[in-house]
Amino acid sequence: MENSKNRKMIIGLTSGNGYGFQPGAWRTPGVDPKSYTSYDARVRQAQAAERGKFQFIFLPDGPFTDDSSLLETEAPNFNLDVMMTLAAVARETKRIGLVATGSTTFNAPYTLAKQFKALDIMSHGRAGWNAITSTSNDVAxxxxxxxxxxxxxxxxxxxxxxxxxxFWGSWGKDAWVHDQKSGRFAKHQEIATVSLKGNYVNARGTLYIPPSEQGQPIVFHAGGSPNAHEFAGRFANVVIGAAFTIEDSIQQRNAFRESAKKYGRDPDEIKFIAGMMTTIVKDRRTALDRRLQLMGHLLPQRVAYLQQMLGIRLDGNDLNEPLSQAQLEAARPSPYDPRSANALKIAKEGWSLKDIIAHGIIDYHPSIVGPGIEAADHMQAWFEAGACDGFWISPDILDDGIDAFVDEVVPILQQRGLFHEDYEGTTLREHIGAPEQYGIDPRV
Amino acid sequence: MENSKNRKMIIGLTSGNGYGFQPGAWRTPGVDPKSYTSYDARVRQAQAAERGKFQFIFLPDGPFTDDSSLLETEAPNFNLDVMMTLAAVARETKRIGLVATGSTTFNAPYTLAKQFKALDIMSHGRAGWNAITSTSNDVAxxxxxxxxxxxxxxxxxxxxxxxxxxFWGSWGKDAWVHDQKSGRFAKHQEIATVSLKGNYVNARGTLYIPPSEQGQPIVFHAGGSPNAHEFAGRFANVVIGAAFTIEDSIQQRNAFRESAKKYGRDPDEIKFIAGMMTTIVKDRRTALDRRLQLMGHLLPQRVAYLQQMLGIRLDGNDLNEPLSQAQLEAARPSPYDPRSANALKIAKEGWSLKDIIAHGIIDYHPSIVGPGIEAADHMQAWFEAGACDGFWISPDILDDGIDAFVDEVVPILQQRGLFHEDYEGTTLREHIGAPEQYGIDPRV
Structure with missing residues (x-):
């Protein structure tokens, strides 16, 4: 399966606060500093991703829980409201899948069912629900x-x-007749009352929404614990993953696939999507300079952190110098940070201290800082190694970072036969090859 | 105040299931039988109301709780999801206010705060929240x-x-700086943490949404009990009312105004909006025929109910005959149904049994079935008597019923100086003359 010639990768875009995923994105010249509240900006960004045939846009969610003093210089992490944003995007795009996080910990099942199914109807079958559990005390x-x-x-x-x-299946698949001549609106025998008394949640009632073009939304999950493997293996079609190395990613992907098998599913029903952060510019030097312009003010704290990753002393006054031979020999990648080996590899290439950091070695996901072909090579290597089924992209600056990816990376992937030329169908289920499902899966 | 020459009425449109407010609306030739799931239809209807300078569109909400066998011939009462619908409408209209019901009984305060404030941002200050309590066991x-x-x-x-x-005020009015040159994103000292330990709800946290063009959404309420007077008098700017007679409406409106005074508010800060159902057609006969076409299949049950309203026997086989002199003399309006006196008045005008019913005498609000001038006369009489500050309209069929009202009623009201020629401003607060408010009102 891994080496099937027809296997194509899935690409998603994540959209947080509307600016981008590098500190300082909001204040970059040319960026609308009011993008945080601009639905125009959200729609434009989704349209850019759709131009690149991305299978989905993904909106993470959570209250901004950190110390609000951070807001002096940085934007909150998330959307004003992910569902309202996707409603706007649904009306102004045609094909791209629309995925948002909805916590299972604090929302009522009926509320989640109604909102995501309504999104599925209004987008004509493009909705996905990233069903997560909340872990932050501030959220609670x-x-x-x-x-x-x-x-x-x-x-x-x-x-x-x-x-x-x-709830998604409570209005039966063929229940809605709406035949004006006969006057029959619905087959009420095919409208079921859901009733569940669980250990954690109860509900009794009906969701009066007929099937969408894809039947019902697709379930995503984000998480890496054994509980996450179990949950996603049972319910999810897509995992929003986080891995820093191919080896780790292979292991994670296999854990989800094994769990799917345990629940009697074809492991290909669950797609592991690896994270990737991007600064795509024509050459590495220009890309590093763009990064430095964005996060230059954070260099002192990043140098301090890099010391811990490499287990050596670094001098913040020597930002323009590469590490000395002695430093490189003394360096030991920290076993507590999986990014450390890559940091040392970059350091050994002879980049200056600030350039090492500008490579994004302390980013939340592997970072590509350079021309499109470097991103394509990275993606091909991971994909062909069976480390993932695709990537979710966090561009440095959304306003031009999506376009850079679409113009510089997507064509290479297409030429290499790794990414589709156009959408296969009209629904998210078709885009990611998820099997038909309606109501509760009878296998469960 | 009541007789001020400058006092103008407020007009809202209610939009339920997308078809209209008479049974059979969904199956009328020319109506899209899939309007229930059509966001295009919702947008089109809101745009029609905006053409008529309506101050707001109002989306009631609640799960469909009746016996699902009713769905054999009729549509559910409500929207798929009121907030997702208003998100679509917000992007495709410019001025009209956007109001939806959100129950205080089963939703988390943070969820309500976030959704309505996001709507307020995306509509540039046109959001209103109809804060109600839920009373149905099926909803629970x-x-x-x-x-x-x-x-x-x-x-x-x-x-x-x-x-x-x-929560609406937790991001202070001037907290959002977003100054790219200085790099200051927000004044964190002006971002407050809300903390309330109530008898019923607790919450601690911050809603990271800056003020909208109207500051924050406006609160509506729908209810008629002493508890509703108390609640609306304290918090609401608009009451979605229900009254069948001018006298009852005056009494209700005064109760809300008195309650507002008790809370130290100017009673003009609370607007009582009376309900009205419409079939606007060039003449009464054609209008009655339109009604009969819509609800003709329900005549037997309506005749049975009319018997109780008038306290006399009626013969369902004599649908084409007016009531006899003996029947009219024996009739006694039921004290249990406030619509009964009007039913008897219509009967005494000599209409046939089916035409009496076609006048909408058993509708949920006063019905106008006739030419536009009859609606205008009704509205002027109520408005000038101090029975209300405006009307919320439930057209028989949305697709052409809104246009009929806009083309046939609105111009007469404008000629009479009772309704504005255009929107006064851009926000709902301006449309209804609600005072500035941000965060918790310091008077409370």
Missing amino acids: AIYGQTIPSSRDRYGRAHEVVQLVQA | AIYGQTIPSSRDRYGRAHEVVQLVQA
Whole structure:
């Protein structure tokens, strides 16, 4: 399967606060500093990704929980409201899949079912629900609650997904007749009342929404624990992954695939999508300079952190110098940070201290800082090694970073036969090759 | 105040399932039978109301709770999802206010605050929240809960509104700097953490949404009990009212105004909007025929109900005959149905039994079935008597019923100086003359 010639990668775009994923994105000349509240900007960015045939756009969510003093210089991490944003995007795009995070920990199953199914209807079958559990005490507090144990969070998550999927199927697939001549609006015998008394959630009722063009939304999951493997293996079609090395990514992907098998599913039904951060510019030097312009003010704290990753002393006054031979020989990648080996590899290439950091070695995902072909090579290597089924991209600056990826990376991937030339169909289910599903999966 | 020459009425449109407010609307030739799931239809209808300078569109909400066998011939009552619908409408209209129901009984304050403020941002200051309490056991069951007592429902409602308004103001009015040159994104000292431990709800956190063009959304309320007077008098700027007679409407409006005074507010800050159902056609006969075409299949059950309203026997086989002199003399309007006196008045005009019913005498609000001038006369009489500050309109069929009202009623009201020629400003707050407010009102 891994080496099938027809296997194509899936690419998604993530969109956080509307500016981009490098510090300082919001204040870059040419960026609208009000993008945070601009639905025009959100729509434009989704349209850019659609031009590149991205299979989906992904909106993470969570209250901004850090110390608000960070807001002096940086924007909050998330959308004002992910569902309202996707509603706007749904009306102003045609093909791209629309995925948002909705926590199973603090939302009522009925509310989740209704919102995502409505999105699925208004987008004509392009909705995906990233069903996660909340782990932050700050998130809990905003709902007047506390964070349950991991066991209870996932216990509830399993019940919530089952209820949501039951609601999604409560208006039977053929129940809506709407025949003006006969006057028959619906077959009421095919409209079911959902009823579940779980250990964590109860609900009894009906969701009056007929099937969308893809039947019902697709379930995504983001998480890496054994509980996450279990949950995603049972319910998810896509995993929003996070891995720093090919080896780690292969291991994670296999864990999800094994879990899917355990639940009687074809492991190809679950796609592991690796994260990737991008600064795509014509050459490496210009790309590094762009990074330095964005995060230059953070160099002192990044140098301090790099010291820990490499286990050596670094001098913040020598930003323009490469590490000395002695430093390189003394360096030991920290076993506590999986990014450390890559940091040392970059350092050994002879880049200056600030350029090492500008390579994005402390980013949340592997970073490509350079021309499009470097991104394409990275993606091909991971994909062909079976490390992932695709990538979700976090551009440095959304306004021009999506276009750079679309213009400089996508054509190479297409030439190499790794990425589709156009959307296969009209629904997200078709884009990612997820099997038909409606209501609760009878296998579960 | 009541007789001020400059006083203009407020007009809103309600939009339920997308078809209209008479049974059979969905199956009328020319109506798209898939309007229930059509966001195009919702947008088109809102645009029609905006053409008529309506101050707002109002989307009631609630799960469809009746016996699903009704769905054999009729559509559910509500939108797929009111907020997703208004998100679509917000992007494709310019001026009209956007109001939806959000229950205080089963939603988390943070969720309500976030969704309505996001709508306020995306509509550039046109959002209104109809804050209600839920009373239906079926609604409770879908959230896995039971309906609290009236006292507890309103106790919780008071806390929820205060929390929502506190969240709305938690990002201070001038906190968002977004100055690219200085690199200052926000004044973090002006970003407050909301913290409330109530008897019914708790929350601690911050909503990271800056002010909209109107500051924050406006609060509406729908209800008629002493608890509703109390709640709306304290918090609401608009009451979605229901009254069948001028006298009743005056009394209700005064109750809300008195309650506002009790809370130290100017009673003009609260607008009482009366309901009205419409079939606007060039003449009464054609209008009655349109009604009969819509609800003709329901005549037998309506005749049975009219018997109770008038306290006399009626013969369902004599649909084409007026009531006899003996029947009219024996008729006694039921004290249990405030519509009965009007039903008898129509009967005494000599209409046939089916035409009496076609006048909408058993509708949920006063019905106008006739030419535009009859609607204008009704509205002028109520408005000038101080019975209301405006009307919310439920057209028989949305697709052409809104246009009929806009073309046939609005110009007459404008000629009479009763309705504005154009929007006064760009925000809902300006449209209805609501005072500035941001965060929790310091008077409360």
